[in-house]
Amino acid sequence: MESRRGFASDNNSGIHPRILESIKKVNTGHRIAYGDDPVTASAIDKFKLHFGDDIDVYFVFTGTGANVLGLQAVTESFHSIICSDVSHLNVDECGAPENFSGCKLETIPTSDGKISPEDIAPFLHVFGNEHHSQPKVVSITQSTELGTVYSLTEIKDIAGITHENEMLLHMDGARIANAAVSLGLNFKEFTKDAGVDILSFGGTKNGMMIGEAVVFFNKNHSRNFKFIRKQGMQLGSKMRYISAQFEEFLSDDLWQKNALQANEMAKLLARELEKIPECRITQKVEANAVFVNIPRKYVDKILKEYFFYVWDENGPVVRLMTSFDTREEDIENLIRTIIDSIKS
C-alpha cells in the first residue's frame, strides 16, 4: 500500500524523471566540492533569470534549514519574529527557530493561514524597550500551510507595515511554485517586487529529491550567509547534485508544469468532494491542499486505505494534499474510497 500515490503530503511523492536524469547527467569525473563548480554556477544563473541579477542564492537541504538560517542571517538573539500560529516555522520545526536564532516567535492566531497588517500592528509598540524582544522580521508562508494563497496586494500591504517599521519580510516558499501558478504571476512579481526581503524557495515538495534555496534580495543581508550555512550544517559537499536538480527544475518550466498538475488535481478533488453531502471543505482551495470536514466514523474507515493527516481533531478536519505526480485516476480512487466508507 505504501508506494501507492496518496494524499498525505506532497513530500511523499518521488523524484520527477527529468530531475533524476539531471543528477545522472552531472555524474562524471571530479568536481570541486561545496559549490565552487560550474553546475552550481549554472543553477545560480537560472535563479537570476527568474529573480534578476542582484540576488544572492544559496542551496540547503531542507525547508527548516532554509527558514532557520535565512532568519538567522538577519536577526540577533534579542529580536522577535512575527508569524502565524499555524506556520511551519512555529509548529513544525521542533523549536529550531528559537534555538538557533535565539529569537522569540510572536504568533498570530489565524483561521486561513494568512496574517494581515492589522494583526501585526499590536506587536510594534515595544521598540526600544530593553525588557522586550524587538520585532525584526515578519514571516509569511506562500502558499500557506492551509492551502491558501496571499494575493499580491496582501503581500505588498504586509511589506508596507514591515518596512515602515524598519523590519524585514521573510517568505517561507516551500510551496512557492504552487502559489505562482495559483496567482498567475512569475516568482519575482510576488516576492522581490512585492517587498519580500528573504525567501525560502522550495524544490523538494515539487518534484526534486533534496534541495531548497535561500534567496536574498538585498546583499547586505547575505553578507555572512556562507558562514551561517556552513556552521548551520547545511553546506553539502557534493553540491553539484543539488545544483543539477535546481537547474532542471527551473528550466523549460518544469517547476510550473509540476505545480500546475498538483493545483489542478486539488481543484478536481475539491469539486468531487463538494458533491458528497457528508463532506464540507473548510478552506479555499488555492494551491495543492484540500481541507475537508468528514464525520469521524468515515475518517477512520478511509484511513485504512489511505494515510493522511487529521489536521484538527475537532470536526474532524483532514488535510488532503496533491502533488506533481497526482493523476485523475488517483482522485477517482480516493473519492470512491470515501463514498464507499460512507455507504458501507
Place this chain on the structure above:
Amino acid sequence: MESRRGFASDNNSGIHPRILESIKKVNTGHRIAYGDDPVTASAIDKFKLHFGDDIDVYFVFTGTGANVLGLQAVTESFHSIICSDVSHLNVDECGAPENFSGCKLETIPTSDGKISPEDIAPFLHVFGNEHHSQPKVVSITQSTELGTVYSLTEIKDIAGITHENEMLLHMDGARIANAAVSLGLNFKEFTKDAGVDILSFGGTKNGMMIGEAVVFFNKNHSRNFKFIRKQGMQLGSKMRYISAQFEEFLSDDLWQKNALQANEMAKLLARELEKIPECRITQKVEANAVFVNIPRKYVDKILKEYFFYVWDENGPVVRLMTSFDTREEDIENLIRTIIDSIKS
C-alpha cells in the same frame, strides 16, 4: 579540467553507479516521509547486520551534522569535548560544535592526527569544579585528517581512560571504510567492541551522493535524538533516497571495494612519490591520503594542472587524496605532471 579525476579531496568524486542505480530503483510511487518507510527500515537493518541489533542509527546529510548532533545528544552546554587540534570538529566546521552544543573544545596538539591517553589525562583534573567546563567526550577521527589510522589497541586504550572518567568516546568516521580496510577489521570490531559510544558513519566520501549516519551503541544516548535531528535541520523528508544509498553501500561489500580502491591508489601514489628525490612523504600512508613535502616552486606549477590543498605553507606540505574512483592512470598522470614540473 574540472571534471578530470583529481586529488583535491575524496568528496570531489561523484556517485558510484550502483548507488545512483539504488536511488532510481526506489523512485516509484509515494512513501511516507521522514523515514517511516520500508526502504529506511531496510537500510537500518543493514547497519544492524554490521554493528549488531542493539544500536540506534539515524541518517543525516553531512559529516558536520553527524558530528555536531551526535555530540549534542550526549552533552550539556557546560561540558567540554577533547579532540586533536587538526580534527575536522575543531577546524573544519566553522565553530558549529561550540555554537550548537555550547561546549568548549579542548584541543590537543598532534603531529600525526592521533591523540593518546597521555594527551587526555591533563584535562581531567577539573571535575566537579564549577568554574571550569566539565570534560564529557573524547572525540577521535578514524581514519584521521592526516591519513593515519588508530590501531585497535590505541582505540581501546583511549576508551579505557575515557570510560574510567565516566566520559564517552565519539568517533568521527567520515572515512571509516578506509580505516576498516586499512585495519583489516569489520566495523564493529574497532568501534562498538573497542569502546566507541557514538559514531559518525560516513558515506559521502566513499561513493554516496549525500548521506551520513549517526550510530549510537547505547540507547540511553539516543533517547532524544529524533528531536535533536529534527531541530538540528538534518531530518530529510524524502528519506528513502538517502536510505537506498546506504542500503546499497552496505550490501555486497560495496563500501569495502570502494575504500580498498582508494587506499590502494594512495599506496601506489606514495610509492611513486618516494621515487622522486624532491618529494618527501610526511605522514604514514594508512588510508587514502598522502601528505608530501614538495618545494614551492614545483607546487605552483603542479597547481596549474591539478587543484589540491596546500596543507601547511611551511614546507610546503600538500595533501593528495585518492577516492573510490581513482585509477592507476590517474596516478600516472599526476606523477608525470609532478616530474615535468621539476624537470622543466
Place this chain on the structure above:
Amino acid sequence: MESRRGFASDNNSGIHPRILESIKKVNTGHRIAYGDDPVTASAIDKFKLHFGDDIDVYFVFTGTGANVLGLQAVTESFHSIICSDVSHLNVDECGAPENFSGCKLETIPTSDGKISPEDIAPFLHVFGNEHHSQPKVVSITQSTELGTVYSLTEIKDIAGITHENEMLLHMDGARIANAAVSLGLNFKEFTKDAGVDILSFGGTKNGMMIGEAVVFFNKNHSRNFKFIRKQGMQLGSKMRYISAQFEEFLSDDLWQKNALQANEMAKLLARELEKIPECRITQKVEANAVFVNIPRKYVDKILKEYFFYVWDENGPVVRLMTSFDTREEDIENLIRTIIDSIKS
C-alpha cells in the same frame, strides 16, 4: 521628585534598614568566595527551615536569572514551556528564556494573569512527535503579574495535569512573599507541598538590595545547577553579601512584615480608588498591585506628579504598585493627586 515613594514598581523602593545592617554585619575580614562560606551556609539553613531539609537552593542576582537558569536546569532545547501570555517570562525578559534554554514558549491568553488545567490541555497532544517542541514545563507566577494570587487548589490542579504528563511545574515567585501573606499560608504549603518542582524565590522586590534564589524540591533537577549558574553568569564572588540579606530576610518574619505592609497598602489604595467614580478597578487586589482604569485626560495629569506604568493603552489601565515601605500618607498623597487631576 524621583526619591519620593511612588507607585511605579516595588523595585523602585530601597533596602530595608535591617537588610542593610545585615550586609554591614558580615563585612569583616576575608571569606572564601563563591558561596563556600559560613554566611551562605547559614542562609541556606534558613531556607531549609521554611521548605524542609530535602531542597537545594542557589542564590542568583535577578529574577530573570532565577527563571531562566532554573528552567534551563530541567529542559533541553527541543522542549517547550507553557506559561501565560502576560508572564514576566514571556514579555519582560527580552527573550532570554528562548535564547538560553533554546525552548519554545507556548503562551496562553489570560485576563487575570492565571492559567488553568483546561488552558494547558490543548498543548499536550504533540508528545513523541519529533516535528513539534515537546512540552516539558508549566510555569506560573505567584503572585501574578496582574496582582492576583493562585489559590492552593488552583496550584494543586495545575500540578496534577503537569505531573500526569511527566512534566514539571515551575513557579516564578518574584513576589512570593506577597502571595504567602495573601493566602495566609507558609511558603512550603503552596509550593513544595502543592506540587511545585522549581521555584524562583524573590527577595529584591520585598526589601532586599540584590538577591533571588532558585529552590529545587527534587535534587535530581539541581544535579548540574552549580555549573549552569556559573556558566549563566549568576555566581557572585562576594556571595556573603547576598547570603546575609537572605538570612535576615527569612529571620524574625521580616519577609512577612514587609509583604504584609505592601499588601495592606494595596488594599487601602483600592478602597480609596473605589470611592472615586471616575476610577474602575480591573483586577482583584490580592497582593501588592492595583490595576485601575482612569480616563486618559486624568492619567496624563497624574503622570506629571507620579511616574507609573500605563499597562494597557486601551482604557487606559494603569498599574499602581505598593511596596514594603509604602505608608498611609503615600496613599493619601496619591489619592489627593488623582482627585485633584479630576477636579481641576
Place this chain on the structure above:
Amino acid sequence: MESRRGFASDNNSGIHPRILESIKKVNTGHRIAYGDDPVTASAIDKFKLHFGDDIDVYFVFTGTGANVLGLQAVTESFHSIICSDVSHLNVDECGAPENFSGCKLETIPTSDGKISPEDIAPFLHVFGNEHHSQPKVVSITQSTELGTVYSLTEIKDIAGITHENEMLLHMDGARIANAAVSLGLNFKEFTKDAGVDILSFGGTKNGMMIGEAVVFFNKNHSRNFKFIRKQGMQLGSKMRYISAQFEEFLSDDLWQKNALQANEMAKLLARELEKIPECRITQKVEANAVFVNIPRKYVDKILKEYFFYVWDENGPVVRLMTSFDTREEDIENLIRTIIDSIKS
C-alpha cells in the same frame, strides 16, 4: 579562621568602608529601576571623567558577565576569539563565552599570561574561508591572571595587528586598577588611547561589593548592548546600589589607593619570600599576585593555616594574592607561617 585576611584571592576581601557608606547614602526613597536614575547618571559621568565623553558604559554583576556580554556585542556565532590559554575567559567561565556568543576560543599557550602579535599572526590566514571560524576579537587580560602587566607598547602592538586585520581588541580589566597603578598611567592611556575597543572594568576585586562595567570606546559596538545586557540577565533592578559604589570607587582616587595598597603588599610579600631559600618566585610581581614555588611538604603544612590555590601541581607553584585590605602584619603572619612550616 575563615574571616582572617588571607591570600586566596582578592575577591575574598570585603567591602571598603567608603563603598559601604555610599550604598547607605543612596538608600532613601524610591528611584526608577533599571538605571534610569540620577545616581547611575552620576556614576556614568565619573567614567566619562576618566575615559572621555565619547564612551558608552553599562554596569553588570560579574566579571564573567562583563566579558561574555561585551564580546557577544561585537561577534556573531561564526567568529573566533583569540586569547591566552590561561585567560579567565578560557578557563574560569565554565564555557560561558562559547555557549553565549557561540564563538570558538582560539587559545595561545603562554608562560607569563601575556600574548604577542607573533602569537596572534598564525590564526589570521583563514579569513573568508567558510569552513573555519573567522577571527574577530583578540582578548587580553590586564593585569594578567599570572600577576603580570602588559606595557603600553605591548598593548599598542597587539592593537596594531588586531586592527590591521579588521578585528577588535577586548581587555579583561577585572584588575585594571592594579595595572594602572603598576604602569603609572591613567585608565585612558592604556585602554582607549592604546587601541582597546571594549573593556571589562572591574570593581569587585578592588573593594566593591558587587559591580563590574562594560566600557565601549566605539558607540557602534554598543548600539544593541542594552538588549544584550537585559537578555543576558545582567540588568539589575535596584541599579542605584551598584552605581553608588562605582561613583565612590572612582572618586577621590579610592580605586587607586586600594590598588596601590594591594600592589605594595604583593611587592613586600615577594621581597620577604625571596629571603627564604626554599621559595622561588616564578612570575614577575607587577600587580597584586605572587606566584611562588614551595616544596610540597611545606605547602601542605601552610595550607592548614591559610587557604590559597595551588596553581600548578607540578612544582608545586602556589598563587598568593593581596588585596586592598592586606596589611603589613598580614604579610608578616604569612611569612612566619611559611618559615615555621619549613623549620618544624
